Amino acid sequence: MTFTDLVLPYFTLSRALQSPAALRQALAGLLADALALAGIAAVEFAKQWLVYSSLGASWGVKAGVNTYLGRGGFLRVRATAGHAIALGLVMLVGTTALLALRSTMRAGWRHVISVTLAFGLFFPVSRGPWLGALAMLRVYLGTGAAAVKNLAKFAATGAGVGWCRARESSISSTPISGWHSTPA
Numbered sequence: 265m266t267f268t269d270l271v272l273p274y275f276t277l278s279r280a281l282q283s284p285a286a287l288r289q290a291l292a293g294l295l296a297d298a299l300a301l302a303g304i305a306a307v308e309f310a311k312q313w314l315v316y317s318s319l320g321a322s323w324g325v326k327a328g329v330n331t332y333l334g335r336g337g338f339l340r341v342r343a344t345a346g347h348a349i350a351l352g353l354v355m356l357v358g359t360t361a362l363l364a365l366r367s368t369m370r371a372g373w374r375h376v377i378s379v380t381l382a383f384g385l386f387f388p389v390s391r392g393p394w395l396g397a398l399a400m401l402r403v404y405l406g407t408g409a410a411a412v413k414n415l416a417k418f419a420a421t422g423a424g425v426g427w428c429r430a431r432e433s434s435i436s437s438t439p440i441s442g443w444h445s446t447p448a
Contacts, residue, residue, distance in 0.1 A: 298358020302384025
């Protein structure tokens with residue numbers, strides 16, 4: 265980490281965001297950026313084509329920018345973020361901004377934006393941002409009104425999804441190619 269990575273952003277943000285209105289405006293900008301990237305990611309995911317992959321070759325960049333990454337038969341899209349994990353983290357930050365701004369939005373738009381960001385979080389097929397989103401949602405539910413009730417619903421939903429997933433894998437347990445178990 266350098267001065268530019270740590271100190272400069274902190275200094276800039278601590279001086280620029282002096283009021284709650286300025287903070288809301290900055291969060292709205294992050295949310296708008298995440299929504300735009302979610303749209304690009306949707307196109308890349310649907311077409312299984314990296315929209316910006318040809319830019320690297322035309323600019324003379326050879327550092328793997330044209331590499332297509334896949335997981336589970338899906339293209340790991342990256343939009344303009346440079347990598348699938350970075351795109352997932354942008355979607356995670358956008359989802360966090362949405363939760364911070366949700367009281368200022370109408371319900372219809374809030375639901376459309378939530379679904380768009382949820383798909384945008386799925387499209388990169390990156391597990392780290394998924395786990396980060398679960399942790400962020402758990403913290404959000406645990407710090408709001410009726411925290412115990414909300415966390416109980418969250419835990420019940422997680423247990424139900426886990427049970428369905430375990431049931432599914434016990435029904436169709438086919439070996440994964442390349443998996444080698446080692447004896448203990």
